[in-house]
Amino acid sequence: EAGVAQSPRYKIIEKRQSVAFWCNPISGHATLYWYQQILGQGPKLLIQFQNNGVVDDSQLPKDRFSAERLKGVDSTLKIQPAKLEDSAVYLCASSLRGRPTGELFFGEGSRLTVL
Amino acid sequence: GNSVTQMEGPVTLSEEAFLTINCTYTATGYPSLFWYVQYPGEGLQLLLKATKADDKGSNKGFEATYRKETTSFHLEKGSVQVSDSAVYFCALSDTGNQFYFGTGTSLTVIP
Numbered sequence: 001e002a003g004v005a006q007s008p009r010y011k012i013i014e015k016r017q018s019v020a021f022w023c024n025p026i027s028g029h030a031t032l033y034w035y036q037q038i039l040g041q042g043p044k045l046l047i048q049f050q051n052n053g054v055v056d057d058s059q060l061p062k063d064r065f066s067a068e069r070l071k072g073v074d075s076t077l078k079i080q081p082a083k084l085e086d087s088a089v090y091l092c093a094s095s096l097r098g099r100p101t102g103e104l105f106f107g108e109g110s111r112l113t114v115l
Numbered sequence: 116g117n118s119v120t121q122m123e124g125p126v127t128l129s130e131e132a133f134l135t136i137n138c139t140y141t142a143t144g145y146p147s148l149f150w151y152v153q154y155p156g157e158g159l160q161l162l163l164k165a166t167k168a169d170d171k172g173s174n175k176g177f178e179a180t181y182r183k184e185t186t187s188f189h190l191e192k193g194s195v196q197v198s199d200s201a202v203y204f205c206a207l208s209d210t211g212n213q214f215y216f217g218t219g220t221s222l223t224v225i226p
Contacts, residue, residue, distance in 0.1 A: 004158075031212055042119075042204055042216035043159070056213060091158065095212060103149070104214055108158040 002026065004107035006092050012113045018080035021110045025073070025094030031055075033104065034067055034077050035091040043091055049075065082114045117142045121205045121217035128195055128224050136190040136220045138179075138205035146207040148172075148181050148188040153202045153219070162190075162203070195224045 005024040013019050025032050030051050035043035046065065048055040051072035060067065064083070069075040079086055089109040096103075122137040140148065150162040150172070163172030168183035177192045188205060205217040 033214070040218070042206075042218045044216075045213065048213065055211070093159075103161050103164065104151075104159075104208075106151075106158040106160065 004092055004094055004105050006090075006107035006110050008110055009108065010111050010113075012115065013082055015084055015114050016081040018078065019082060019112060020079075021077045021090050021092075021112075023075045023077070023092030023107060025075075025092070026105055029094035029096055029105070030072070031095045032069055032075050033091075033093045033095075034075070035093065037089045037091055037109070039088070046077070046090075079112075082112075084114050087112055087114045117146065117207060117209055117213075117215045119205050119207055119215050119217040121203075121220055123218070123220065125221040125223060128222070130197055130224055130226050131194045132224075134190070134192040134195045134199075134222070136203055136205075136222070138188045138190065138217060140186050140188065140205075140207050142186075142207055142209065144210055146209050148179070149206040149208070149214075150177070150179055150188070150190050151204040151206060151216075153204065155201070159204065195222070197224045197226055200224050 032049045034046040037043045046060045047057040047067045049069045052069045067077045089111045091109045092107045093104040118141045147166045149164045151159045152162045153159045163174040165172040165181035171180045179190045202219045202221045204219045208214045
């Protein structure tokens with residue numbers, strides 16, 4: 001079974017530029033998450049999708065971050081314009097809907113450096 | 116609200132030493148509890164989980180018991196190996212399938 005795919009793995013941009021990250025979850029996984037992991041910290045949820053609907057985006061900085069999940073499969077996360085503090089690893093994860101499975105499957109992450 | 120607190124690192128142990136990484140949680144309702152591990156250069160992967168009180172999760176020699184009375188889920192291993200060097204994250208999920216992670220504990224095992 002293929003895992004969660006993310007790209008690009010690494011991205012370096014100047015502040016005020018834009019960047020987009022792509023995620024392909026595990027086939028059949030209805031729930032998709034984007035997390036931000038700053039060095040030395042735990043993952044922080046940015047947005048959670050159930051199929052193509054948003055479940056929780058309360059911690060997404062909506063003035064600069066946007067995310068979509070068209071057709072309930074792939075997802076993209078965009079940052080525009082980027083700030084220095086956006087330097088982090090952006091993790092995509094997916095899970096089957098409902099409990100007790102509850103397990104998150106993570107991609108390898110996209111490391112963003114903003115200069 | 117829901118939150119997870121885990122002991123800060125970094126932790127450095129000699130091979131074959133006993134490991135404990137403490138984790139406590141705050142939650143409404145009855146969450147599921149998890150330990151995730153992140154090996155160098157890799158993504159997070161599930162190490163073990165427990166879905167109800169008094170459950171014990173175990174995998175690769177690691178164990179953790181869901182203690183509702185102390186709201187804890189401490190990770191233990193009797194004899195660590197160099198290959199266990201990684202960052203360990205405690206996490207909980209609530210009924211909405213929302214996950215809350217601790218800050219992570221870095222473990223280095225030296226030969």
